[in-house]
Amino acid sequence: MTDQRMLTGDRPTGKLHLGHYVGSIANRVRLQHQYESWFIIADLHMLTTKNTRADIDQVSGNARQMVLDALAAGIEPERATFYLQSAIPEIGELNTLFQNLVTVARLERIPSLKDMARDADKETDMPYGLLGYPVLQAADILCVKANAVPVGKxxxxxxxxxxxxxxxxxxxxxxxxxxxxxxxxxxxxLVGTDGQAKASKSLGNVIYLSDSAEEVRKKVSAMYTDPNRVSADVPGTVEGNPVFVYHDTFNDNPAEVAELKERYRAGTVGDVEVKDQLAAALNRFLDPIRQRRASFETQPGLVDQIIVEGTERTRREVQQVLAEVRKAMGLAGAYNQLRRKAERAQKKGATQPGEPTRLRPADAVAYQGSR
Known part of the structure; x- marks a missing residue:
């Protein structure tokens, strides 16, 4: 096993979709043989935009679905460590220590935070946790000393x-x-099926890795396409057309895609045929994923065991890293000095073990004078 580590993950807000696949999962599958792989179920990050009790109650179920999707996409369980972020309190301590190493102005310059606030309808009232999202993310990555992070744009x-x-x-x-x-x-x-924004669960414009063949066909048939094309004999625009973006990304038959583009530009093929071919291509892509998912689903408790064992292993790792951090900063030394002095005082009879410390009269005078 390599000593190089990769860390990435997702918030447990639901199943994974094709946007997740192209943005990160494909890289995770490819890189799992090069790196020791750690995958975070980032439920503390979820709280920045979804923090009701109802949202939190869904974490365990969503975590199972996410891990199932990852395994179905090709992550090998024996090569991966999945862990639940909120079950490792030491990550929170690292987050607190790291907060002092970055400025508010630096965080405010991150454009994606504004996008996240807008999508969560918190643009004018951004929570502190959302502003500090990248700092907690740094704690996630550095808590296992990751060397590589495959993420989307x-x-x-x-x-x-x-x-x-x-x-x-x-x-x-x-x-x-x-x-x-x-x-x-x-x-x-990946652009969403509505053509108006990137694929996003909250916008409902996604195709899930777990969608059935029929669900895929229905979603593809409703996909946004060239709005100026009122009939099949009108030449259409291929560039930026979501249907062709998906063809380019997922169709395993480049010759078919090239022919469809040529005919589309010439006005000799209808949207229905182009979408039918896309649905077929997407289902060819998703069929092996569906089969692997079904296989893992037949093993009751497997995913729960993977998450629990991964979380316990990760906590042991993070505790070691945090001890190194505290030692490097000198935080452990400060308390140790106080404790040693208190122990010496006890041995001299100034206090009895288990009894509250009381200042002697002379000490009290000196203390009052120092205020």
Whole structure:
């Protein structure tokens, strides 16, 4: 096993979709043989935009679905460590320590945070947690000393903050963290089926990895296409057309795609045929994923076991890293000095073990004079 580590993950807000696949999952599958792989179920990050009790109650179910999707997409369980973020309180302590290594102004310059606030309808009232999202993300990455982070385009600026925090920490307290490398996917993001924005669960414009063949056909038939094309004999626009974006990304028959584009531009093929061919291509792509998912679903408790064992392993790792961090910063030494002095005082009879400490009269005078 390599000593290089990869970390990435998702918020447990529902099943994974084709946008997740092109943005990160394809890279995770490809890189799992090169790196020791850690996948975070980021439920604390979820709280920045979804924090009602009803949202939180869905975390365990959504976590299972996410892990199933990841395994179905090709992640091998014996090569992966999945863990639940909220079950590792040490990550929160790292987050607190890292908050002092980055400025508010730096965080406010991250454009994706504004997009997240807008999508969550919190544009004019951004929570502190959302502003600090990249700092907690840095704690996620550095808590296992990850060397590589495969993410979509919208997270590039976040990972740069992680790199800056790691450099700053190393400069102040000594070499402790690797500087993680950003690994970009070939297709950084995927337009939604509505053609109006990127694929997003909250916008309902996605095709899920777990969708049935019939669900895929229905969603493709309703996809946005060239609005100026009122009939099949009108030449259409291919560039930026969501139907052809999906063809380019998922159709395993390039010759078919090239022919459809030529006929579309010439006005000799209708949208129905183009969409039928896309639905067929997407189902060819998703069929192996569906089969693997069904196989894992037949093993009751498997996913829960994977998450629990991964979380426990990760916590042990994070505890070791946090101990290194506290030692490097000198935080452990401060309390140890106080404790040793208190123990010496007890041995001299100033206090009895288990009894509250009381100042002697002379000490009390000196204390009052110092105020």
């Amino acid at each position: 919208d997270n590039h600026a976040h990972i740069e903050v992680t790199r800056e925090i790691a450099r700053r920490f190393n400069h102040l307290y000594g070499e402790t963290f690797p500087i993680p490398e950003l690994i970009t996917s070939e297709v950084s993001s």
